Every structure is written in C-alpha cells, then in structure tokens.
Amino acid sequence: MTLRTFVALCAILAMLAISMADNGAREARAADTILELPVSFQVVNTNTSGAACPFDGLPYTVRGHLVGPQSIIYGPGPRAITFYVHGFSSSEPNWSFKLVPGYDLPVEMAKLGHVSLVINRLGYSPSDHPPGFESCLGSAADVVHQIIGQLRSQGAQLPDGTHVVFSKVALAGHDTGATIAEVEAYSYKDIDGLFISAFANTGFTQKITEWSIKAGAACLQGGQPSDQGAPNYHYFPAITDEEFSQDEPLLREIFPYTDETVFQAVKQAIADHKRQLNPCGDINSVPGTVPIDMARLNEVTIPVLIFVTDSDFAFSKEGLERERTFFSGSSDVSSPFLPQTPHFWMWGQTAPMGREIESDWLCARGFVSAGVNCSTPGKVSGGGQIDPGTGEPATDPLTGQVLQPATMIIHSGSANASAGGQANFGFVVQYASGDAAPSGNLTYKDQRAGVDLKATSLQMLAISDGACGTNTHARFTGKATVNGSADQSFAVEIDDCAQPGSTDKFKIMVSGPNQTYEAEGVLIAGNISIRR
Known part of the structure; x- marks a missing residue:
C-alpha cells in the first residue's frame, strides 16, 4: 500500500459498537404497545451508486428489526419510517442498546410515535457475509437503496405474513453508516430526509488516523475470516478484545x-x-468515497439533520460543523449542537436530548404516521402588520386572525402555482400540552392561479430547529376549503429567519379530492413568528 493510500484511509470514521444481544429473539407479544419484529430483505450485492468500488453481484439476505407502536405497524397508514444504518465494528445494538434500560433508541423513538427499521449490514451478523474484498461503501449504499424500494413497494414482511408499506422514508446514518447514507442520498434521490451523526468528511482526529492506518495494514495482509467463514475481514481498532477492555484511558476517551x-x-x-x-x-x-461525497452532496435537496458535538473521539467539532456546508443544494439543513456528547451519542448522558431533537425534526418535516399527534407546545403566526410590543404579527382580539396578510414571491411549486407571482397569507396556530389538537386559523391566496384557501380544522403543529437556528422551523397541517371545495388536506412549513421577516420562508402543499397545489417562497412584506 502506498503512503497516499494510507493517508486516504484517514478519511474513515470507524467506530466501536457492540453486538450484545440475540436479536433473533426480540419479537414482542401482539398485545404489547411497542413491537420489535424480525424482518429480512433479499438483496443483491451490486453497486450502481455514485461511489465506484468492488462487489460480487451475488444474492444475500439482510436481517434486522422493525420497531414501532402496534397501532401504526398494523394500522391503516399512511406510514413514515426512519431507516437506521450503522458503521464499522457494529450492528443493530449500535442503535438498539439493551444492556442498560433507557438507551434503546428505536424503542424510545417508538414511545414518541415513530417507526424504525434497524438492520445489520451485509458482512455483519446475523446478516449474510460476502467476501470482505467484495463489499464496499458504494455497494452498501446500493443495498440500502434496494431495501428502501421494498419498503415503498411490497413493504416489510412481518413474521405473521403481513406486509407493511411506508410512503415516507428518512435515512439515518451513524459513523461510516452516515457515509453510506450520504452516498445513497445523492446517488438515488429516493428518500425524504437525511440524518447524519458522528461523521464528517473533514476534521478527523489523530486517533482515528492511527487506527485507520493499522486497519489498512491488517487488510493488506489478507485480514482474517469472519464468524461465518467469509475471508478478508478485520477488527477496528486492530487490538485484541483483552487489550481493548483493559485499556481504561482509551475507553474513557471513546466514551x-x-x-x-x-x-x-x-x-x-x-x-x-x-x-x-x-x-x-x-x-x-x-x-x-470521501472526495465524491464532498463533490456531490450539493445534489441533495431534501431536509438534512446533522448532529454537532464537542466530545467525539473521531471528529473535531469544527469538522462536524463544516459538514453542513457541503449540502448547499438543500434549503433545510439543521445542525444543532449537543454539548458534552460522545461519538456514541445514543449511549451518552445527552441521549434524551438527542432523541427529542430528532423527534421534533421528524415531526416538523412530516415524518408522521396516520393517527399520531406529535404536536409541539408553542405558537406560530404570520402576517403583514407587526405588533411593536411583541414583534409578532398583529391580530384582531375578537377573531384571532391577523390584521393584515403577509406577502411572498412564489419561487417554485406545482404547475398550477403562479411562479414569479405573489401570494398573500395570514395564520395563527397554537398548541398547548394536553390539547386534542392545535387551534387557530389560516388563509392563503394565490390570485393569479385562482387559489383561495381557508383552514377549517387543524391537526398538528410541530416546531423544531431549522436552517436559521434553534426552534426556527415549524410545520402545521389540517383541513381546508379551497375555492369552495371542502375537506382538502393541507400542510404548511415555515422558517422564522429574521425580524422583520425579509428572509422568512413559507411553503404550502394542498392535496385532496378536488385540488392539488404547492407553492413556496420568501416574504417581501410581513413577518413569520415561531414561539416555543
């Protein structure tokens, strides 16, 4: 191996995660609220992704678990799912940590109303093992893409034969699993959201550099057989379990x-x-893979969530912060900071904070299954006249409606939206803990397109971090009358970026038996306010 190749290996984030449980025995009883159901997917180890690397083209089985509330998994749909991908030296327990109660991410997310798919990638038991030199990050992204296609079409097959289909998919990667998720996102453009943690394409620490060089050297010598007998595998870091478990300073540095x-x-x-x-x-x-990532991440246009931490043994905080700059094609990139958080944030003391941020982000981007109320206590409003006392849009004390609508230039939308024209809107939506649903109002007019909308009921209000900072993004949904036609569904997404709202953003999506319409733009008059 050349020095150049060794240096390139420094671009690896390899992580330690522990396969600690017999995942094949985790099926919950049918009466349980939260189900953990074994699933498997038939895939081909091929590579049509943007990251070229070797593969053998043979069929294999990927195994994992579908985790979520019973009412969603066996409910009528539509359903949303988060697909979790692990990194090096890892498998399902990277996410489904069961040795200490309270750290099983998919189970904790299920308590918040979310469904998760957690897999063991090819090469990681109990999934099948291809020859070690015939597996790569690009082929792993292709396999993830194949599974996403199955989730959207025939669905995941449960032990009782039920097929569960998902219409909205968020892809979450940790460590090198995040590399795979990034490759999948720009290669196939088939997901609705991307969540990256404990990975960046820059900012590698000396520790991970040293480990990468030693791992590369071990592979140059042919590595060793996997536990299924496949050739050319390696440990990371390249030390024995006895040495690793007895090196207290090293373990304290990692955790x-x-x-x-x-x-x-x-x-x-x-x-x-x-x-x-x-x-x-x-x-x-x-x-x-790393240089291709940096060159092509600007093709990703979907919402992106990136965790920034300050206690990651593998990456600097600066590198994690810099990762968002590669996603220049997305207008919705959130990078919340989690202080005193380790590489394995799911196992750290800030794990509850991380789960709350992730849940809020999912809810505020519409990753919500039918029947789930993941509303956030708070208030959002948008209008053209600003109350000088509160900085919020001024409202009529009797009707609760804004006194004057805000105006935006429509930048893009559906074919029937008046792109380049103006739209006027006004809204006040609020939710308090314990309420059955949000309360408030919404009016929207695209005069050139002939669209006149008035909300008749509200279903959800979700507030989260956004591209403009903490608690600056929100989504609310409901039913409306559009051009006289009742029972039309709508969803609104907003960003509160400045005071006044010269850079605030508004997006509306309408679907129903008689109307399909979508428009988004930046305000030219008025203000949007988000309060949590």
Whole structure:
C-alpha cells in the first residue's frame, strides 16, 4: 500500500459498537404497545451508486428489526419510517442498546410515535457475509437503496405474513453508516430526509488516523475470516478484545460523558468478545468515497439533520460543523449542537436530548404516521402588520386572525402555482400540552392561479430547529376549503429567519379530492413568528 493510500484511509470514521444481544429473539407479544419484529430483505450485492468500488453481484439476505407502536405497524397508514444504518465494528445494538434500560433508541423513538427499521449490514451478523474484498461503501449504499424500494413497494414482511408499506422514508446514518447514507442520498434521490451523526468528511482526529492506518495494514495482509467463514475481514481498532477492555484511558476517551453503568456494560461486552469484524472492502473504498461525497452532496435537496458535538473521539467539532456546508443544494439543513456528547451519542448522558431533537425534526418535516399527534407546545403566526410590543404579527382580539396578510414571491411549486407571482397569507396556530389538537386559523391566496384557501380544522403543529437556528422551523397541517371545495388536506412549513421577516420562508402543499397545489417562497412584506 502506498503512503497516499494510507493517508486516504484517514478519511474513515470507524467506530466501536457492540453486538450484545440475540436479536433473533426480540419479537414482542401482539398485545404489547411497542413491537420489535424480525424482518429480512433479499438483496443483491451490486453497486450502481455514485461511489465506484468492488462487489460480487451475488444474492444475500439482510436481517434486522422493525420497531414501532402496534397501532401504526398494523394500522391503516399512511406510514413514515426512519431507516437506521450503522458503521464499522457494529450492528443493530449500535442503535438498539439493551444492556442498560433507557438507551434503546428505536424503542424510545417508538414511545414518541415513530417507526424504525434497524438492520445489520451485509458482512455483519446475523446478516449474510460476502467476501470482505467484495463489499464496499458504494455497494452498501446500493443495498440500502434496494431495501428502501421494498419498503415503498411490497413493504416489510412481518413474521405473521403481513406486509407493511411506508410512503415516507428518512435515512439515518451513524459513523461510516452516515457515509453510506450520504452516498445513497445523492446517488438515488429516493428518500425524504437525511440524518447524519458522528461523521464528517473533514476534521478527523489523530486517533482515528492511527487506527485507520493499522486497519489498512491488517487488510493488506489478507485480514482474517469472519464468524461465518467469509475471508478478508478485520477488527477496528486492530487490538485484541483483552487489550481493548483493559485499556481504561482509551475507553474513557471513546466514551466520555457516559453514565457509569453504560460504560461498565460496554467494557464487559468487549471483554466478552462481542465486537464484530468488518469487511476489508469497506475500509479500502473510503479513499475514493470521501472526495465524491464532498463533490456531490450539493445534489441533495431534501431536509438534512446533522448532529454537532464537542466530545467525539473521531471528529473535531469544527469538522462536524463544516459538514453542513457541503449540502448547499438543500434549503433545510439543521445542525444543532449537543454539548458534552460522545461519538456514541445514543449511549451518552445527552441521549434524551438527542432523541427529542430528532423527534421534533421528524415531526416538523412530516415524518408522521396516520393517527399520531406529535404536536409541539408553542405558537406560530404570520402576517403583514407587526405588533411593536411583541414583534409578532398583529391580530384582531375578537377573531384571532391577523390584521393584515403577509406577502411572498412564489419561487417554485406545482404547475398550477403562479411562479414569479405573489401570494398573500395570514395564520395563527397554537398548541398547548394536553390539547386534542392545535387551534387557530389560516388563509392563503394565490390570485393569479385562482387559489383561495381557508383552514377549517387543524391537526398538528410541530416546531423544531431549522436552517436559521434553534426552534426556527415549524410545520402545521389540517383541513381546508379551497375555492369552495371542502375537506382538502393541507400542510404548511415555515422558517422564522429574521425580524422583520425579509428572509422568512413559507411553503404550502394542498392535496385532496378536488385540488392539488404547492407553492413556496420568501416574504417581501410581513413577518413569520415561531414561539416555543
């Protein structure tokens, strides 16, 4: 291996995660509120992604679990799902950490109304193992793409034979799983949202650089067989489990700000030989993948969530902050900061904060299944006259409606929207804990297109971090009368970016038996206010 190749290996984030449970025995009883159901997907180890690397083109089985509320999984739909992809030395327990109660991310997200798919990637038991040099990050992205296609078409097949289809998919990657998620996003453009954590294409630490060089050297020597007998696999880091579990300073460096019970559980799992080997082809494909990532992430136009932390042993805070700059094609990139948060944020003391941020982000981007109320307490409003006392749009004290509508230039939308023209709108929507639904009002007019909308009921209000900062993005949904036709569904997404609202954004989507319409733009008069 050349020095150039070794240096390129520094672009790897390889992580330690522990395969600690017999995932095949996790099916919940039918009467349980939250189900953890084993699922499998038939895939082909091929590579049609934008990151070229070797593959064998053979069929394999990917195994994992579908986790979520029973009422959603067996309900009528439509359904939304978050698809979680792990990184190096890892498998499902990277996300589904069961050694200490309260750290199982899919279960905790299910309590908030979300459905998750957690898989073991090819090369990681109990999924099938291709030869190590015939697996790579590009082929892993292709496999993820194949599974997404199955989720949207025939659906995930449950143990009782039921097929569960999902209409909206968010893809979440951790560590090198985030690399795979990024490749999938710009190669196939088949997902609705992207969540990146513990990964950046820049800002690698000296520790991860040293580990990457040693892992590359081990693969140059052919590596070792996997636990299924496939050739050319390696450990990361390249030390024995005994050495690893007894190196207290190193473990403290990897798992800072972690509850002591979690730390000791992880340490014991390493001593019990629960680490998984990694396909050598994955680490070998990183040198070519990282520059392609940086060149093509601007093709991603969907909402993006990136966790920025300050205690990641593998990446600098500056590198994590810089990752958002590569997504220049998306107008909705959120990068909230989680202080004192380790690489494995799901296992850290700030895990509840991370789950809340993720849940709010999902809700505010419409990743909500039928029957779920994930409204956020707060108030949003938009109008043309500003109350000098509150800075919010002024409202009529009797009707609660804004005194004057705001105006935006329509930048893009459906064919029947008046692109380049103006639209006027006014709204006040609020929700308090314990309410059955939000209350308020919405009017919207695109005069040139002949669209006149008035909300008749509200269903959800979700507030989250957005491109303009903390709690600056919101989404609310409901039913409306459009041009005299009742029972039309609508969703509005807003961004509160400035005071006054010269850079505030408004987007509306209407669908129903008699109307399909979509428009978005930036305000030229008025203001949007989001209060949580």
